[in-house]
Amino acid sequence: MFTEVKYKVILKGMTSTTEKDILHGISGSASPGEVLALMGPSGCGKTTLLSILGGRINGNIIEGTITYNDEPYNKSLKRRIGFVTQDDVLFAHLTVRETLTYAALLRLPQTMSKQQKEERAMDVIYELGLERCQDTMIGGSFVRGISGGERKRVCIGNEIIINPSLLLLDEPTSGLDSTTALRIVQVLHDIAEAGKTVLTTIHQPSSRLFLKFDKLILLGKGSLLYFGKASEAMAYFQSIGCSPLIAMNPAEFLLDLANGNTNDISIPSELDDRVQTENLGSDTRNEKPTPKDVHEYLVEAYETRVANKEKKKLLAPLPISQDLKATVSSPKREWGASWWQQYSILFWRGLKERRHDYLSWMRITQVIATAFILGLLWWHSGSANPEGQQDQAGLLFFIAVFWGFFPVFTAIFTFPQERAMLKKERAVDMYKLSSYFMARTTSDLPLDLFLPVIFLLIVYFMAGLRQSIKPFFLTMLTVFLSIIAAQGLGLAIGATLMDIKKATTLASVTVMTFMLAGGFFVKGVPLFISWIRYISFNYHTYRLLLKVQYNHVPPSINVSNLDNGAKEVAALIAMIFGYRLLAYVSLRRMQL
Known part of the structure; x- marks a missing residue:
């Protein structure tokens, strides 16, 4: 659970130092069995928010509350949180089985024997459907290897090998065709159904992908435009006067709104009246709302219609898997191997x-x-x-x-x-x-x-x-x-x-x-x-x-x-x- 998360960076210039706000009070939650998608245009703060939730960014420039089973983040949680980066960082000359076996030997607890760790690596290979390429090199720029979808599954395997309670992924479908991307998202659903919590950033999913997410956070310029069930997002924006004028992919419609692009989207009468009032007496009376106008309207609409209700829900206790609870209660840092x-x-x-x-x-x-x-x-x-x-x-x-x-x-x-x-x-x-x-x-x-x-x-x-x-x-x-x-x-x-x-x-x-x-x-x-x-x-x-x-x-x-x-x-x-x-x-x- 996270409430009112704010993040800013310090920009050092030649003569002065300024602060730039990246996130403006983001709140949300995810429970075991759920896949939460973070959506928004490039530069809206998706990866930053994901990194903060995964403990990858910390310091005085972060405000707000982030808890895991009502407990704050600590270093011992690292072994219960999986984080898949956007870039596939893998050794080119190792095979799929070698890559996952070395990860198992290093990350799984010392209480497990070497044979048990190797068996766990093979279980992950079969779980992710990698058995056909298990003896193939990963490959790279100058080395022929496995496909892009298989590389992404290997990256996911590197993280789920520790059986994490919380899995975070930064654009796992980036650069993949729609069929491969759908298979990756199905893998995430299978992981969630096993009682895990999955959070993933995603840029512009197909309509099939979009419908597979349980919850959705829509960001625009670092502000929260929507948090709730993904299946109810369209209904919410229609309720505030924003509807597609043509048949559109729901994700495309939401990203257009987040960008402030109202082409092929109906303009709420309240927003239109506001723009006309502001331009009264000028030559631009019939001008459409600017992206800034749209953004301000969406932020204001969410704050007045949804935010308070969702914040009350966040105050209610969330079910968290017991293994995460046990980890939080034992803050001692442990290594998977001597x-x-x-x-x-x-x-x-x-x-x-x-x-x-x-x-x-x-x-x-x-x-x-x-x-x-x-x-x-x-x-x-x-x-x-x-x-x-x-x-x-x-x-x-x-x-x-x-x-x-x-x-x-x-x-x-x-x-x-x-x-x-x-x-x-x-x-x-x-x-x-x-x-x-x-x-x-x-x-x-x-x-x-x-x-x-x-x-x-x-x-x-x-x-x-x-x-x-x-x-x-x-x-x-x-x-x-x-x-x-x-x-x-x-x-x-x-x-x-x-x-x-x-x-x-x-x-x-x-x-x-x-x-x-x-x-x-x-x-x-x-x-x-x-x-x-x-x-x-x-x-x-x-x-x-x-x-x-x-x-x-x-x-x-x-x-x-x-x-x-x-x-x-x-x-x-x-x-x-x-x-x-x-x-x-x-x-x-x-x-x-």
């Missing part, structure tokens, strides 16, 4: 989702082709003379740069691309941010370290570097350290900026600077800028690779102060943890 379980589930989910990108034929071909080109250019290069030594130093520096550049520009996309998913899943307390961060940063490692092994197996022996086991494995270990450090830099840049274009620009400048300060191009770096080399992973990686190849670095390479390599290893390890700590702090500050 920290370690969250980490394990997210680790394997991340591995399955990203293996297709990391191990794509394009990426594998790129790495193998580069390796063969390097092997041919440095074919059996020798270190017996200064020229050969300088050539090998150039190869080692390129390896340091290549496996510093590659991971950075892969990792910067990590958090910006998953921001919507992270925000959606964190909003319902699916997992802790720390478990997600650890799983996300470690699930990449097996994939990140696969291609360098292939790369080094080709380059190392074709180029004629030290032909023994120890130098080879030390070279591989050095490259691994470089990759993990570079990946940490990419994660930190991406998490700090959360904008792919800005992150790519900053990463380009940073990587170029680290490369130039890496000790190969410029030996005598001025003192006032020489500190850059010490924060460059290219610099430390290059020195370690030289140390591995030459017990005593030849004078022709001109690298000084290279001892046992402990300082370089320590510097790379510090970068590995330091950059990741910065990335985590940045995510935490964003309150995701």
Whole structure:
């Protein structure tokens, strides 16, 4: 139940700060077994109201009362409220069954076994009619997958898997054809008939869809124009003098009214008299009511004829499902899985989702082709003379740069691309941010370290570097350290900026600077800028690779102060943890 809900936003200008009202005292209610539709033109406040009712927006800019079984909202209600966003936020490379199974493992209570959670996921698949596509990838912009209607049902399945008492949906039929949209609404009715309460925003439903809603809230410019049974909406507006002059879809008629468009709609005599009186003595005496006039008339009519009666009904106690009542009475916050379980589930989910990108034929071909080109250019290069030594130093520096550049520009996309998913899943307390961060940063490692092994197996022996086991494995270990450090830099840049274009620009400048300060191009770096080399992973990686190849670095390479390599290893390890700590702090500050 919600009464007199008001919402405003603060607009900060160059010289002053103003407040803009979005919702003007909206009241309504919904009971178990009912489907309540929020209708109105674009920008009228439907999604804002739905977000407020779902606890997605809070703060001092909200006024009014919102209760769930006569109790205010608290964080423990998150596990009893399902919220389906308008955008289908799903992982493209996971199948339908994998998507719902991971949701079940993370969201269902710890008292359930893994097998019970997996069975619940299958129950939802059959409940939503997804059994035919359960082993098909979700798909996306570049991946062929399931249809739009099936994607929407998967999104609904992600929420009903917890058997919510209250299900909220933001335009679930958007972009779907009428037949598919009707099936989605029928699914919502089936959910409601099971004793659940369903609230959904909808833009312009067909007449068949409209007749399936139990209750209706019609909004116009943030004001309440009608609240009551959907089947009685037409009769109400006819009672205040607004009737369609031609055969019209009821939803189309209501949206025309909410927009203030009176074409093909009769004008109430009271409104017409008011307009004529206001225009008396002017040249626009026969002018039709403006949209503003229509809006004011509809708001006034609702306030005088319906509002008080509906508010009295709201004061009467509403039946609420007992599981919601039990949840409200136990405000303790609970997680569906322990920290370690969250980490394990997210680790394997991340591995399955990203293996297709990391191990794509394009990426594998790129790495193998580069390796063969390097092997041919440095074919059996020798270190017996200064020229050969300088050539090998150039190869080692390129390896340091290549496996510093590659991971950075892969990792910067990590958090910006998953921001919507992270925000959606964190909003319902699916997992802790720390478990997600650890799983996300470690699930990449097996994939990140696969291609360098292939790369080094080709380059190392074709180029004629030290032909023994120890130098080879030390070279591989050095490259691994470089990759993990570079990946940490990419994660930190991406998490700090959360904008792919800005992150790519900053990463380009940073990587170029680290490369130039890496000790190969410029030996005598001025003192006032020489500190850059010490924060460059290219610099430390290059020195370690030289140390591995030459017990005593030849004078022709001109690298000084290279001892046992402990300082370089320590510097790379510090970068590995330091950059990741910065990335985590940045995510935490964003309150995701």
